[in-house]
Amino acid sequence: MPxxxxxxxxxxxxxxxxxxxxEWDACAGTDNPFIRHAFVDAMERSGSACSRTGWLPRHLAVRDGEGRLLAAAPLYLKSHSFGEYVFDWSWAQAYERAGGKYYPKLQCAVPFTPVTGPRLLVHPAEDGQRLRRVLASSMIDLARRLGVSSAHVTFPTEAEYDGLGEAGYLQRLGSQYHWRNQGYGSFEDFLGQLSSRKRKQIRKERDAVARSGVSLSTLVGGDVKARHWDVFHxxxxxxxxxxxxxxYVNRAFFEELSASVLADSVVLVWAEADGEPLGAAFNxxxxxxxxxxxxxxxxGRQVDFLHFEACxxxxxxxxxxxxxxxVEAGAQGEHKVSRGYLPVPTYSAHWIADPGLAEPVARYLAHERAMVAEDMAEQAMEGPFRKG
Structure with missing residues (x-):
């Protein structure tokens, strides 16, 4: 404790x-479903995120003298780097070649979820800057006490990222592809903002699916039944x-999710033909x-462009x-740019105990940040929207 x-x-x-x-949701808020207590709990209760899968919970809870929860952080002791979407495999390999032990490490994250959102959760009535400093330093203290190589915070908000940098964490910049609603009244309104070539391509793809005889429906909340989850999984x-x-996620996770307060947040795009399910997109x-x-x-049937239509x-x-x-369509996928999903920054922060590893990683990240920013700018310029 500082x-x-x-x-x-x-x-x-x-x-x-x-x-x-x-208590948890009072700190996490309810805007982002993934940081909600119900989502994290479904991951853990289902056995998707547990010691057996390499995600040993070590969550932080900060309370005052009266026992009130002021802040919290989802934290795991990890024995690998799977399911994080911020890749540090090369750091681990370099450190172990030099005789170090990279795993286990501490990971502040929502398991298997590359979605930006709060990670240092603070009750809105409290001093957020102060308590985020407490959480950041507590992760370092715990890492030192456990003797692990590092502590990582993945997909925090930009404000958290800035604060973690001030707390001594190395800063990493990434990118994803998101679609922004410019007040469109219909899909055609959106298409009207695209260049002619991109507009024609999207219409071609949607028409191909429409002519294929595939039936698509969007199931929300209680419309999603156990039989849908069986097929989807x-x-x-x-x-x-x-x-x-x-x-990463087992069948039991979806059962836990459907039984939770987040059941109504499920949106499943369902595709079938002649009563035979062909695929589904989980949102x-x-x-x-x-x-x-x-x-x-x-x-059994492959349909051209069905993935683009459904997802x-x-x-x-x-x-x-x-x-x-x-709309945030998940990690990776430069093909999303031509469909109106433009690059946006994502963030992560990394504390590394050994200066022999921290120093070269810091140099690498400085170079990588510049490259990512340049690449994002180029992709935005080459986007599908009409110029001017």
Missing amino acids: DGEKHLTVTILSAVSEIEAA AFYQATVDRKWGRA MLGADTLYGRTWGGGG YYRALDFAIAHGLAR
Whole structure:
């Protein structure tokens, strides 16, 4: 505990369920579904994020002398770097080649969720700057006490990123592709803002799906039944297997999510033909944003452009119809730019104990930040929107 903060108590928790949901959400807010108590709890209760999968909960809770929760942070002791979407494999390999031990490490994150949102959670009635400093220093203190190599905060807000830099964390810049609603009244309004070539391409893709005989529907909240999750998870697993990936989330997670207060935040785009499911896109609804999470496809029939229709265009339809400010379609994917999703910055912060690793990583990150910023500017200039 830093000087001047002795009256506060920082507790290390082995599950988010050790904090009351109302207490956690009072600090986290309710705009972003992924940092809500129910989402993190579903990850842990389902066994998707647990010691067996390499995500050992070590959440921080800051309380005052009367026991009131003032701040918290989702924190895990990790034995690998899977499911983070901010890649530090090369750091780990370099450190271990030099004789160091990179794992375990501390990771402040929402498991398997590359979505920007608050990570240093502070009750709005409290001194946010002060308590975020307490959380940042407490992560370093815990890392030192455990003897681990590092502590990482992934996908924080820009304000948190700036504060973590002031607290001595190395700063990393990344990017994703988001769509912003410019007050469109319809999908055609959106298309009208694109260059002729891009507009024609999107119409061609949507028309191809419409002519294919595939039926698409958007299921929200209670419309999503157990049978949909059964099929979706099988498709998700099949998609992961085809791409030589790793299935991070198990079937039980979706059951936990549907039984929670976040059930109404589920938006599932469902595709089928002649009663046979072909694929589905899983989204979550926030206060003003639709978050695209996962695509699963595995039906016997392959349909050109179905992935784009289900994951991107139906998401835009939903956002326009519901007056949402933006659609975030997840990590990676430069192909999203031609479909109206433009680059935006994402952030992460990293404290590394050994100066022998921290110094070269700091030099690398300075160079990387400049390259990412330049690349984002070029992609924005080459975007699909009409010039002028």
